[in-house]
Amino acid sequence: MGILNVTPDSFSDGGRFVGAQAAVDHARAMQEAGAAIIDVGGESSRPGATGVPEQEELDRVIPMLEALHGAVEVPLSVDTTKPGVMKAAAAAGAGLINDITALRSPGALEAARETGLPVCLMHMQGAPATMQDNPTYSDVLGEVTAFLRQRLDAAAAAGIPRSRLLVDPGFGFGKRDPHNARLLAGLPALTELGVPVLAGLSRKSLVGRVLGRELPDRLAGSVAAAALAAWHGASIIRAHDVAETLDAVNLMAYVRQHGGGDA
Numbered sequence: 001m002g003i004l005n006v007t008p009d010s011f012s013d014g015g016r017f018v019g020a021q022a023a024v025d026h027a028r029a030m031q032e033a034g035a036a037i038i039d040v041g042g043e044s045s046r047p048g049a050t051g052v053p054e055q056e057e058l059d060r061v062i063p064m065l066e067a068l069h070g071a072v073e074v075p076l077s078v079d080t081t082k083p084g085v086m087k088a089a090a091a092a093g094a095g096l097i098n099d100i101t102a103l104r105s106p107g108a109l110e111a112a113r114e115t116g117l118p119v120c121l122m123h124m125q126g127a128p129a130t131m132q133d134n135p136t137y138s139d140v141l142g143e144v145t146a147f148l149r150q151r152l153d154a155a156a157a158a159g160i161p162r163s164r165l166l167v168d169p170g171f172g173f174g175k176r177d178p179h180n181a182r183l184l185a186g187l188p189a190l191t192e193l194g195v196p197v198l199a200g201l202s203r204k205s206l207v208g209r210v211l212g213r214e215l216p217d218r219l220a221g222s223v224a225a226a227a228l229a230a231w232h233g234a235s236i237i238r239a240h241d242v243a244e245t246l247d248a249v250n251l252m253a254y255v256r257q258h259g260g261g262d263a
């Protein structure tokens with residue numbers, strides 16, 4: 001899953017979408033590099049973010065999805081928590097809902113079911129504005145797994161078939177470095193929920209802090225983290241650097257398929 005750059009200058013006309021070209025070029029480049037999904041964000045999910053009004057989010061994401069829908073063949077993922085955006089995005093050609101709140105907004109379960117789209121349910125402790133203030137767990141892997149199991153059950157009860165659901169531990173969303181490390185090493189426990197696991201570690205603060213790297217210098221660490229996630233059973237890796245990440249994922253897949261010990 002390639003992360004699409006949605007730069008503020010795409011919206012220089014007071015928040016209105018004006019220039020599709022840079023985003024379309026970037027999406028095409030990621031598709032060319034092997035991305036199977038393009039994730040269209042979603043400024044609201046950044047740590048410290050305080051949320052965007054629905055109309056503003058619609059004004060930003062819907063024209064972007066329409067432009068991308070005609071320009072790339074791979075499914076488009078929409079990063080939103082809002083029922084109205086989910087429905088409009090589906091009508092504009094989105095193929096996946098990526099909800100960092102796991103369909104906990106009022107009306108989100110019903111809206112997601114109505115779209116008929118697959119949904120990624122992500123774990124987050126707290127809300128983006130404050131989630132990194134003092135994240136606390138007694139058993140992070142057990143708590144995240146239990147939360148995702150509960151959200152899978154809630155989605156199923158709302159009429160979304162399990163075959164349409166994915167889970168994501170939400171690296172960096174209300175987690176300190178040791179929590180992220182436990183979730184990465186413990187990813188096989190999440191695969192036991194029986195739905196595909198999505199993992200996003202690309203360029204995250206975890207990589208920066210552990211390695212002492214600023215944002216421009218996190219590629220090697222991000223690829224290493226993606227390799228670990230793939231090795232531990234993640235089915236989808238969310239990443240900025242698609243070509244490099246895909247090499248790591250493909251190498252893990254090869255070892256997984258051929259490394260059984262009968263060479």
Ligand code: 7PM
Nearest residue numbers: 045046047098120122168170171199200
């Ligand atoms: C600053 C910090 C900017 C973090 C952006 C981010 C995930 C996601 C994001 C994830 C799923 C980023 C994050 N992360 N959706 N959206 N899983 N499903 O790296 O890990 O883009 S925002």
